[in-house]
Amino acid sequence: MFISNFISNHIRELLEFLKSTSFSKAVLIGVAISVPIIIGIVIDHLDIGLAICFGAFWCSPSDVSGNLKHKQIGIVFSTLLVILVSFIGGYLEISNYFLFPVLGVLTFCIAFISIYGFRASMVSFSGLLALVLSFSNTSETLEVYQYALWIGAGGLWYLIISTLWFYLNPKAYTEETLNEIFILTADFLDTRKKLIGEHPDRIKLQTQLIDLKIELTDLHDTFREILISYRKSSGKSNYQGKRLLIFIELVELLETAVANPVNYETMDVLFEIHPKFKIDFQKLLSEFSQQIRSFENCINYSKKIPSNKVLFDAIKSLELDISKLKNETKPEEYEQYLMLQNFLDYQKKQFEKLKKIKWLLGNPELTTDELVPADDLKRFVNTQDYNPKLILRSFSFRNTIFKHSLRLAITVMLGYGIGLYFDLQNPYWIILTIIIIMRPSYGLTKTRSKDRVIGTLIGAVIASALVIFVNNTYVYGALGVLSLTIAFSMVQKNYKASSTFVTLSVIFIYAILEPNIVKVIQFRVIDTVIGAILSFMAMRLLFPAWSFMEIGNSIKDGLKANTAFFNSLSKYFQEKGKVPLSLKVNRKEAFLQMSNLSSAFQRMAQEPKSKQNHIDSIYELVEINHSFLTALASLSSYIQNHKTTEATEEFKILSKKIEDNLYTVCSQLSTINFESKKINPNPLDFKSESDRVKLSIDNLTDDTILNTKNVHTHMEAHLIWEQMYWLFSLSEKMLKLTLRFKID
Structure with missing residues (x-):
């Protein structure tokens, strides 16, 4: 059984690899470099065949998956760059004394193109390849200018076959990226399930969640560019419109999965008293992840879409069991009821999103009203700044x-x-x-x-x-x-x-x-x-760029994004009405900046121990920022999906306190010198209000429960005030941590 599973798994992985765009692009490169050589041998002009082969090979790195127009522009720029570099390299018949500085200057200039983003870095890499290999690939029969032009022809040859391949299979990268998002989202839910398991290692699991969130955020950004850029260039497309709506549901699903409407320590106690709930919730989460994972095979085969019955029955069963707690007379059991009801409520929202995805995978006919307006989409795409002034700003x-x-x-x-x-x-x-x-x-x-x-x-x-x-x-x-x-x-x-x-x-x-x-x-x-x-x-000794020098900016960017998300959310809760687009844009930016912050910290963790200044405190700041986003996601998901009561004066006051703390932390981060090893372990100018706020919030929640018999109002009070207290305590922790650092 084990051997057969092992073989079947590896066969499946091999088949997936052979169907991947990575493999198809590799085959494309193989064809691009082989055909010119074969034709060159046949027509007895191998030197021309080799030049075209090198041109195609050098331009291939700039063939970055994504929007066709951007891909073509990248290959064209690579072609122009390799022509120029090959032309210069061909005439570098000078003494080594002069060759070294010329080689150094050319390498610097080509590498510096990377300041314009990832696609530019691939163009830069093409130029560097051409520069290096121009030392070895000189033609004995072609003049330098001829050789350079034939190399340019190789770049155009690669552009033609890359474009043809895109038109032959335009959906390939869209489908593959969507499949990856399905699988990673399912992995995320599986990991979340383990958090409510038997004695979970929550630190390890939270780290896994952060890693998965980084991958998902990057994939979301890539997929967003593919779909939105495609619609901007080709108008409305039913296929792309459906994929975009599926993507929107997946983003919402991730936000709800990131959200943590319960306190795990409190839930551990509850599950010890009522172990059946833990088993039932784990089964429900497992079914969610299995169904999402199965979507990989449903993209073009709607008959394989799993039934809703299993999830529907599981949710119904949990509803009945949780309702029994409501009838208990003990106050603590009613609080447990509210906690479980809120947790189940989040799973119901996930179920609604899954049903919407299944409906869209069933290839329905969409009306114009169901498609997302193009003007709204533009705000979700990060545009690269190609201003020439960026060169001067980066020359430092x-x-x-x-x-x-x-x-x-x-x-x-x-x-x-x-x-x-x-x-x-x-x-x-x-x-x-x-x-x-x-x-x-x-x-x-x-x-x-x-x-x-x-x-x-x-x-x-x-x-x-x-x-x-x-x-x-x-x-x-x-x-x-x-x-x-x-x-x-x-x-x-x-x-x-x-x-x-x-x-x-x-x-x-x-x-x-x-x-x-x-x-x-x-x-x-x-x-x-x-x-x-x-x-x-060279990385150790030449102008080292240790992460502790820049981690402060990454923390500040993450905190600013969280602050903008919190302010949008607080404003929406107070004003009600239609969910503003700015809230969704700020949410996307918060997730993106948290991903960047985690990546920055991971880079720091890979560096020598001697260069990991304040790593424990920095790790704590990173973790707090992630926890802050988790609490915001919980609030955002609840507020957007429920009709809420009017914001109280206490809510406005607490929101202002959180906002003030966040701005103070941002201000502190701007003055911290992370290169200094000095810290102040007990900052005297910090006075915590956490206990007083907690007492006030407990009283507010109790008063709400006593003064109304509406269960939804009780659930709202329990969740919103618990999350608001958590946000406030996290803002205080950040403030205390930043006060520990030596201020210059």
């Missing part, structure tokens, strides 16, 4: 990309110098390794250095064994293209495996040209190790 040692570009330029010059000094066979392999490995963050560079070396060694061993037993140039050519295709398809998912196949492809290609292949393998390993060591050492 406070800018991470500036320091990375300078660091990369110096390391590339050093690597090339070492290759020339020791008369290595292919010194450009060293600088190629450097530009592939080195990233702006220390943790990622360290990981890629290790994976690159290990992958190269594994690839060298496998290639050595194959070369001994196989001596056929056609087989080498086929294995080289196949290895390169696999390498490209795995570069995002498994960099170590990708490095293994890159090494295999390079060795097989050189085996066709170089009879002494053992020597090629030897130098490949040596050059890779040198490049990896230089990259790692």
Whole structure:
């Protein structure tokens, strides 16, 4: 049974991999670089075929999945850049004394393009590839300008086949991204289920939730750009409209899943008294995640959509059991009833969202009124600033990309110098390794250095064994293209495996040209190790960009986003009416900034211990910000989905207190020097109001329950005041933490 499950799981993973856009793009690159070479051999112009092949290969990194127009613009810019770089590189027949500064300046300028965002960084990478490989790929039959133009033709060739592939399968990336969102959302719900399990490790589970939330937020951002940009460029589309509505439900579903309308410690006590509720809620959450996971197979097969009956029966059963607590006379049991009823209420909202997704997956006909207005959508897309003034603003040692570009330029010059000094066979392999490995963050560079070396060694061993037993140039050519295709398809998912196949492809290609292949393998390993060591050492010693220098800004950005979300929510609760678009935009920004903050902290945690200044306090600030967003999500979900009573004067006063605390914390963060190791463990100027506010809120809740018999009013008072107290106590904790740091 175990073996059959193991085999079936791996077969399913393999089939999913073969259907993925990563694999299809890798095949596309394989075709783009193979066809020109084959045609070049047939027409006896291999030099032209190779130039077109290199052009297509160098421009392929800029083929970033997303909107077709943006993809095409990225490839066009890459093409222009590789033409320019190849033209300059071809005429760099100068002495090494002049070559080094020119190489350094060109590397810096090309790398600095990355200040314009991710797509620009891929264009930059294309230019760096062209610069490095221009040292090795000089044509004996073509003039430099001809060679550069044929390389440009290769870029346009790749643009044509990439565009054709998009039109042949325009839904591929949309469907794959949506499937990933389904699976990660199901994983998120599974993890949430474990939080109410038997003695859960909540710290570990909360960390897992944060990691999943980062992935989901990134996927949401990508998917939002695909759908919204598509509608902006092609008008209304029934298919895209349905996918957009499904996406909106998934975003709402995540917000409700992030929300925590109950206190886990209190619920632990309740579940000890009533263990049946814990089992029933876990079963309900499991069914939610299983159904969401099954949506992956329902996108184009509506008959596979699971029935609502199981969820409906489970919710009905829980409703009956919880209602029995309402009839108890003890006050504490009535409070337990309110708590469970609120928790069940959230699950009912999830059920409504699931039913809406199922309906949309059933391919219904949508009216114009059901589609989201295009003007509203624009506010949800983050637009990249391409103002030329950004170059001047970024030309500073406070800018991470500036320091990375300078660091990369110096390391590339050093690597090339070492290759020339020791008369290595292919010194450009060293600088190629450097530009592939080195990233702006220390943790990622360290990981890629290790994976690159290990992958190269594994690839060298496998290639050595194959070369001994196989001596056929056609087989080498086929294995080289196949290895390169696999390498490209795995570069995002498994960099170590990708490095293994890159090494295999390079060795097989050189085996066709170089009879002494053992020597090629030897130098490949040596050059890779040198490049990896230089990259790692440069990150430690050259203009290091340690995360503690920037973590304060990340915390402040996250706090500002949370503050804007809280203010929008408080205003909406007081004014009622239709949910304003600004509230949804602020919610999206809060989730995005929390994802960025978590990523910033993870980068810090990967750095040397000596560079992790105040990591415990910073971790606490990050956790509090996440808890703050959780409480906001709870309030937001409840207030938007229920008819609430008028905001009391006490609510307005407490909202003002929370707001004042948040602004004070923001002000404090602006003055903190995180590079200083000094802290004030007991700030004397902090006086907590937490106990007094808690007592006041308990009295307000009790008064509400005594003065009205309306259960929904009781549920509202219990949830809203509990969340408001939690928000207030979290704002106080942040204030106390920031007062501990030494203020300059």
